[in-house]
Amino acid sequence: MAGKGFRYRTILEVAIIAVVIYVLIGTPGFSATTNSKSVSTKQHEVPVAKAKIEQLVYPSKDLNCPRHDYNVHIFSTSPLVLYIDGFLSNEEVDHLIASSSDKWKVSTVSNEGKEMVDDSVRKSEKAAIARDTTVQCIEQRALSFQGWPQETFIERLWTQRYNVSGHYALHYDWGMATKQSRRASSFMVYLKGDCEGGGTNFPRLPVPKEEKWCEFIECNDSKEVEGVTFKPKRGSAVFWMNFDADGRGYKETIHAGMPVKSGQKIGLNIWSWYQAGHKIPDDS
Ligand SMILES: O=C(O)CCC(=O)C(=O)O
Numbered sequence: 001m002a003g004k005g006f007r008y009r010t011i012l013e014v015a016i017i018a019v020v021i022y023v024l025i026g027t028p029g030f031s032a033t034t035n036s037k038s039v040s041t042k043q044h045e046v047p048v049a050k051a052k053i054e055q056l057v058y059p060s061k062d063l064n065c066p067r068h069d070y071n072v073h074i075f076s077t078s079p080l081v082l083y084i085d086g087f088l089s090n091e092e093v094d095h096l097i098a099s100s101s102d103k104w105k106v107s108t109v110s111n112e113g114k115e116m117v118d119d120s121v122r123k124s125e126k127a128a129i130a131r132d133t134t135v136q137c138i139e140q141r142a143l144s145f146q147g148w149p150q151e152t153f154i155e156r157l158w159t160q161r162y163n164v165s166g167h168y169a170l171h172y173d174w175g176m177a178t179k180q181s182r183r184a185s186s187f188m189v190y191l192k193g194d195c196e197g198g199g200t201n202f203p204r205l206p207v208p209k210e211e212k213w214c215e216f217i218e219c220n221d222s223k224e225v226e227g228v229t230f231k232p233k234r235g236s237a238v239f240w241m242n243f244d245a246d247g248r249g250y251k252e253t254i255h256a257g258m259p260v261k262s263g264q265k266i267g268l269n270i271w272s273w274y275q276a277g278h279k280i281p282d283d284s
């Protein structure tokens with residue numbers, strides 16, 4: 001009798017341990033094993049890292065980019081948040097807007113690996129712009145700005161358009177982060193900011209005291225808006241690092257695209273993806 005009871009207990013313990021291991025391995029960001037986790041377990045067995053690698057772009061080595069100057073202001077050192085005044089030239093901004101014009105598609109959000117439209121989270125349109133020389137020079141500038149970090153690549157550039165009531169609710173840009181692969185940094189570049197509202201709000205970042213910042217941030221935000229809101233100033237960008245050196249996501253980087261109350265806003269996302277062990281393909 002005692003032997004049987006012991007056996008049942010052992011089976012129960014093994015079952016509990018198996019369930020715990022299953023749950024942990026299935027949790028995003030838990031370990032390296034999530035690197036090869038499927039986007040959708042049912043229909044499309046696409047490993048996350050593979051899907052992401054297909055979105056990475058490599059500016060040509062033969063580019064001859066025109067010189068371009070911009071002004072950088074340190075907003076915060078931990079996490080690193082910078083405001084880059086004039087990151088893009090007027091010509092580049094016009095070019096990006098023109099090349100998006102016939103490509104706008106409704107924006108989606110990713111929910112447990114599935115892409116879906118959800119207006120309550122994200123209401124905008126996005127366009128995957130062609131990678132001509134101007135665009136590749138911007139990709140190259142984004143890498144150069146960051147000091148050419150190792151095993152880090154630019155994700156294909158997207159523009160994003162918000163009309164009245166367009167917005168992007170609070171979120172992190174982390175995506176499916178693992179030790180081996182993650183969205184290391186974000187640039188939110190503004191192409192068009194002829195609007196009321198539409199700033200990028202970081203509720204956990206404190207508002208600086210210095211009035212000079214009012215050129216770049218909302219200084220008349222109502223009391224209900226927490227933290228700092230960067231103005232969508234044409235050609236300028238907010239840059240931030242999403243993770244610390246150990247790969248822990250910075251909670252302070254939670255942010256939102258504030259609702260556009262009138263007019264229109266167009267932005268450009270430049271995300272940099274860290275992929276351990278990945279190399280620029282020979283044929284690129
Ligand atoms: O439009 C904005 O201000 C923010 C957009 C954003 O956070 C994103 O596209 O990830």
Ligand SMILES: [Fe+2]
Nearest residue numbers: 171172173255
């Ligand atoms: Fe974002």
